[in-house]
Amino acid sequence: MTDVTLLPTAVPPRTTAEEDPWWRSAVVYQVYPQSFADADGDGIGDLRGISQHLDHLEELGVDVIWLSPIYASPGDDNGYDISDYQQIDPIYGTLDDFDQLLADIHSRGMKLVMDLVVNHTSDEHPWFVESASGPDSPKRDWYWWRAPREGFAGGEPGAEPNNWGSFFSGSAWQYDQSSGEYFLHLFSRKQPDLNWENPEVRGAVYDMMNWWLDRGVDGFRMDVVNLLSKVPSLPDGVVAPGALYGDGFPFYAQGPRIHEFLQEMHERVFGHREGAFLTVGEMPGVTVEDAQLFTDPSRREVDMVFQFEHVGLDHGPGGKWDPRSASVRDLKESFARWQDGLAEAGWNSLYWNNHDQPRVVSRFGDDGEHWRESATALATVLHLQRGTPYIYQGEEIGMTNMPFADITGFRDIESLNHYAEAVQLRGVAPDAVLAALRIMSRDNARTPFQWAAEPNAGFTTAEPWIPVNPNFDRINADAQRRDPKSVFAYYQALVALRHSERAISHGSFQLLLREHPTVFAYLRTLEARQVLVLANLVGTAATYELPEAEAWEDAEPVLGNIGANVPRVDGRLGPWEAQVFVRDAR
Template sequence: MTEADIDRQWWKEAVVYQIYPRSFKDTDGDGVGDLPGIVDELDYLSDLGVDVVWLNPVYESPGADNGYDIADYRAIDDQFGDMGDWEDLLEGLHDRDIKLIMDLVVNHTSDEHEWFVESQKSRDNPYRDYYIWREGRPAEEAEYECDEGPDGEVPPNNWQSFFGGPAWSYDERTEEWYLHIFDEKQPDLNWENPAVRKEIYDMMTWWLEKGIDGFRMDVINLISKPADLADGADPEALVVGADRFMNGPRIHEFLSEMHEEVLADYDAMTVGEMAAIDAEQAREYARDGMNMAFTFDHVRLDFGPNGRWSHGEFTLPELKGAMTYWQESLGDEGWNAVFLGNHDEPRIVSRFGNDEAYRVESAKLLATLLNTLQGTPYILQGDELGMTNYPFESLDEVRDVDTLNNVRVARERGQFTDDAEMLDLVRQRSRDNARTPMQWSGEETHAGFTDGEPWIPVNPNYQAVNVADARADAESVWHYYRRVVDLRHGSDLLTYGDYQLYLPDHEELWVYTRTLGDDTVLVVLNFSDAETTFEPPADFVGRDATLLVGNYDVEGAVDTVESTTLQPWEARVYDLD
């Protein structure tokens, strides 16, 4: 690619910071983070250098899934504040040239949404067809085991919920089953109904008219279900039935319609959460108007024989291969959303780095990776500090419905031999790892997050890992994030340049270049607890090289590319002359 070929878009040049409001900062002492708490720290975001805030849901919700069960799409939940507080947040962000994208959760609603409340009243209620209701199946006709409902019936098909157990719940009032791919309090919307789609498009327009800059679209490739609701048949699917309800038959029709009816009229950023897609499918979604997609190949490498809720191991070549596939596949059409973690994943330094002896070094290395790959980088609150997984000692400390439901199902099938084995998996896998409160101070109670009792425990390492200490230490993870974010902002090459992987089978080193026209940057990352020798490929040997950034004290060196020893978890980014 040359500079003349660049298709410039603001969202390609942005660095995104994800805020999980419940855990960011609490100002009223109820133990739950709120909108005024975010407003209080807007200068913190500006100082870090981010361009976009992705705000997890703050809509009215009973909180069964921490806001992803929405009861009113146009109201702010009072635990976070009110619409005036939200408007203060938007204005404060825009005053600092930071854009705001909101979570769009339209695969499902809360069962306390007025649409579903009406839908439950009778089979002929006008809102009945807003959701997916079906009669059960005689148990003797089903080829799957399931707890029976009344009269010996079982759910309409064998689909399973991502949160464990069947994807159907029985409603005694109307004597039918409703579909919920997630929790039973999150019934799936029926996108086949044009009235549902119009409601959603009107709601999206309402938010865009209020001034937001786009949407992160939750599980958006699940919204189209096949009319026959046939049993899942793929034993390798993420959950039973996913081969039917992921990337369904009308998905591209629905998303193209969404673009034409809403998004085409705005300069809005869109990023779709899309499990189980390949590069060709991603390009199809781009043609539907989706700017970029979260893809999950690299965060499934440590799944075990029972999928996500079992231990697995992966190698660096596997991680390189998973991410390189996307780097190489979306160069001409589509765009990468570059992430290592978010509110649904473990902390990145615990998963991909070393959160003990080399926590600082590996956190900096991961920051280098995020900001030098092709695509828009996403930083989850706290990753800029090197926050780690939580050391759960009991399920009493867990708040996540996904974790609790899946532990229950795993116990029912005899997966765990004892509680120690179960807790070890929870420490590795639970979404709550990413949701513990932001660690603002090492001296204040509850890390300066709240004056009350926090809704979820604060990580006990907050006295060593916190904002106050990090900002005071020029060599901290926080300051390193600032440097690599600044480096990316100042470089068309790091935003738009082509990616090429070297040494794909090396077990410790991840080596790649970014190239734009005649300019090349070389990135060398040592994913190892040991010193590792870098033997450069022959075409690099002897080339003049300026070290642009590194996480050990060798910055500013001007040298040539040659064999060198890298320290544990060392990262170097060279400008090749």
């Protein structure tokens, strides 16, 4: 057995589109265009840069490319504040560049999924410009406008229509001097929330989605889509001890009409089309019970959801910016709860990383002594579960968190707002705030892709828009694509195994060794075919006692991340060691 893979000698054929939706056996790769590859030398990634690196993604073996927003945007929240849904932002290129990229992707047998951001727009979108022109505007109720609280003058403290706080710090309300009213923004003040109670808003969104599907895209990742429906009265939220604002989450997450809106979207956008499209809804705070409804195919809402339970396990009592360690037991319990909850109806999305999360090898792994082993072990336990795996750019080469020297290296609005609020309003020591930012900031995921041991990691010939991680000289795609023992080679083997082994793409899931403190073990079963996954997720050796271990004595090893010897199911795992076996239980 090599350090990377020994595939089964005989496996069932890959699932056909007629048997199941294509995305059940697919692997999705997320591209953050601003940081992927710069073709025009301005320090910012672009569409032609993506086109120039499709060989990398084809070699990896992924089936779908998901693009973070490339629409026209002022860039207040790195493109998630959209001013025109049907134009490409000039920093990324043109619609012609997009059409060429889409054609190049399709010619390689891959699909393209767009990011759909319709909880809010930019305040520079023509819809909002018209809405803000005055209370008599025909688009006034396309957004959430409210008068100041009774007894208060607009713009003064306490005058906000309710006490909700924004995800990006501060109040969720922005005062408009010209009309004397406030508008709601759950995120940046430059991201006013659309009022989905208005059928004209919904119709305009559906028209836009159809426009992109007509252009040839293969689906949508839907940003914070469970926040579309608000309780119309917008009541005050509970103020937790020490908090500056009330918690509005119960009144805008999984709101009263959310299922109606998603079913209407499916009917108006996808219902008249042939073939299967991928729809994944990002849903902060969603529960297993919620997801059972959202992803049940008979309800025709979304195919899968991004849930946040496992990436919240290292949040301390103070939330995201109060990080703590997450135990292996907690991680596997969380994953198993979602596997079991969506076993009968629905489907899981599987991810460690995305543009909003710090790098997994630094977060839940060991980016020092056991960098390669922990990167590949974590990949193993994720990719072989039931669901569709997502790889975030750089994850496949083990990119790590960025060692930011000071606040000047950060670009993310959430991180910068938190720093300002914590230091200026709460009086927290700057070094303490920086320590948390280095661990949890979204900018850890947004540093440029490390292509080669060249200036700026081969990302650009200019000054990059955000600093490059200094470890690019040893962690880069060029070196790894030539190394059969690399993290990249291991990811290739994982993707290939999902494609070839139907028990992985379609089998049931059973958690094993539930109480073991460090070993994540589970069984995938499809008829007589079984796949055993074992991984020790700490930096010391572990022993385990597998139920019915004798049944696995002659099992075939198909994947292992450590050593050149063929492993056996022998009750021992080295530090960060992962092993995968298959057997026919007939």
